[in-house]
Amino acid sequence: MDVDTDIASQLDSISSISNQKERTQSYLSLLTTLLSSSPPSSNGLITFGRHFTTSTSMAMVVGRRVLGSYVISLCAGTSMEKKGTSALPLDEDLTNDQPRLEELGQEAFSGEKGEEVRRDVVEGVLGGGGLSGWCDEQTTVLRHLHSHLLQLEEDWLGAAKALMQIPLEGTSRLISDEEKLAVYMKIVRLLLECGEWGLAQTHFSRASLFIHVTKDKVTNLSYKLSQARLFDFSARFNEAAQKYHEVSFDSAVAEEDRIQMLKAAVTTSILAPSGPQRSRVLAALNRDDRVHTSISPALVTMLRKMLLEYIVRQEEIKEFESSLEEHQRAKVEGGGTVLERAVREHNVNACGKVYDNISFEALGNILNLDADSAENTARRMIEQGRLRAWIDQPLHLLYFESRTAHDTDAEAQGTAGGLGIESKEKEIEPRLWSERWDDRIRETSTKVEALAEQIHQKGLIHVVPVA
Template sequence: MEVDSDISSQLDSISSISNQKERTQSYLSLLTTLLSTQPPSSNALITFGKHFTTSTSMAMVVGRRVLGSYVIALCAGTSMDKKGTSAIPLDEELSNDQAKYEDLGKRAFKSENGEEIRRDVVEGVLSGGGLSGWCDEQTTVLRHLYSHLLTIEDDFLGAAKALMQIPLEGTSRLISDEEKLAVYIKIVRLLLECGEWGQAQTYFSRASLLIHVTKDKETNLQYKLSQARLFDFSARFNEAAQKYHEVSFESSVAEDDRLQMLKAAVTTSILAPSGPQRSRILATLNRDDRVQSSLPPSLATMLRKMLLEYIVRQEEVKEFEASLEEHQRAKVEGGGTVLERAVREHNVNACGKVYDNISFEALGNILDLDADLAENTARRMIEQGRLRAWIDQPLHLLYFESRTSHDTDAEAQGTAGGLGIESREKEIEPRLWSERWDDRIRETSIKVESLAEQIQQKGLIPAVSVA
């Protein structure tokens, strides 16, 4: 008998049987036949599945048992993580059938192209829409399975879209907050794998509203890692470095993965904009013994140079740049990459340890920029309160403000003597160079007027009478 040619007619014939028990057994007998064929026909299995998932008149007792057995067979033998997956409702009869259909499913899809057939069947059943509401539990499991199969093929965007189709709101199915949270986090992780961080942020926001409901360590860890990667993708490198470093201490994470997180923490801390916040995370990472012992020497050296405010050379930048991910090479406003901006701003601060003042031409030579761009870089940092300096516009000089007695190198990094005791940074009010220039003229005028008054009081010059 050719199953493909008459499967529809057999299903129609079975559906007309009035006795529910007999009808159920006939459906299960046909399913057994389809799964026993080697290799199984994907078209026949799709037709069988859609007969149930699109039916609006299916008897619940019959449909749940038969479709449940069908889904069990499709999931059999896969490595799909059942955590966060809607469970198939198991009554006593379906529980008795479970082992049988798991065995049938394993044998049906064990051939060379068995996984391809399995994927085609699941995709075929879910395609076209029109799925009935009575079988939400079963179709939800199929969507999780479809997402899992696409993930194996590295189709992360397709896998995420499969999970997006799961109805989590406005459905008759009772869905726990734990299940919703698990689905949202899975979607976020899949979207991040394919670089769709904008969409990932939307689902992460939904997960953030539910994260308080779980005490599961693995779920919380996945949440933290997703948050770190979102900070990374959105160029919030200071926050990313802190989260990566936090995850790198999790004992439940494999040693290699913890070192990978530590490496990501160091990388993002170097890419962060120059300023007190970055100085603190640099100092924290520098005190982590694993940086020196387990990470590449070039990375540890780059971290130390950034921490101690040594000028970073172009050859060192190129070596570090080779290890960056694609999104970390993005162009920034004003020209150059994220790394180039970070290094330039760092080198401006580093000049403050060497010089009292520097011309913009000389600063440009150090930053590999022309004088105007070097001035713009310094001005932006001053306005944002990330550089203690002021600009002498007529002389084209950048003056670095002298550090106070308590503002030592260790203090500048946010620590007291490098012991990890947090110190409060003195905030610098962002001011335009023109405002500073006006203040200096005002101060000079006041001093001149004061000197003139003192000279007049001592009688060194006669008072001028006004007629």
């Protein structure tokens, strides 16, 4: 008879004992024997655990006491975070036994292959399916332990999936909103760690339903940081920059991490689509003294060029691109990367500070595009209200909206550049392109009539009467 069969036989024999106290002590005695062997048998411990987790006829008094002891011994010696982990319902006897069980568990899993055996046991108990509802508290703790063990191996996706198996809705056990929030936020952090931002967004939305219930500063900080990273992953760079900048002021964050958040804020602000919203974000960052003292000079130079609407050169783009994360190098519709699109749109606006109008061929040379692609870029920006200009299709020219005497480069740069004044963008009058075309024809006709009248008044044309 092999070891597993022998343990199964002992468990069946114990389950037939009518006296509950005697049955409990027999179960605990067998558990002690299994943990005392060196090294402990993973198959034996799995058989022991599943005897309880799959049982539908287990006496609650016996099951909770023995399975609680089993879970305590499995968790012993780990650095598993207790926050968001269901507390085991400890009766008086189990509370008294806890120090002995923890000592027994630490000794059992302290050997060379101890952690491997521990993980095999947890996976074996949870992986077979058919778990009974009466032991939800105990299996929930095991799922937290499974996630913790996978995190130690840097299996972030596996750790997140382990937590996803925890039943938070439609279960018999009472679950507080605080616990649900803690579990959802832990899942979000793990998914972001492995780049699964789509799945992370789903669980973040669930966490958003409970964030109002907590006053815990660490949880709120984790929520804000996760939101910033989700904005970053989903290419909503303006929102990401604002959130990163907000987190960088939080004193609960280590100084080194705050500088990293500030750097992330600058990076995402540069990647954001050109327009009034980005200008405000760039201005706020430029006014932050830490940017000029703690961030690399190359990044600061890129920030100021974007802020002051100076044309950015290709060599500067390449230097900045080397510091980007993988998702920030994603290809976008219309060709090129996120950075190339951001710089192209920025350079279009920068041209408006230098020229009154520019041909699409010349604009394409600046943007490193052909004339048609340059026109499409300008048209999209105009349609989205991010460029004050209009297009002369027949002449293939881009006309920038005329600036008033007060709308000079000095003012534009000063108001955006850190004098404490936010530049206010004037709304572009919504007019159809056909109306703009009619106005140009009307203006040209008026000039022709005026010129003809002057020629006639000076007698430069002699009208010969028709016979």
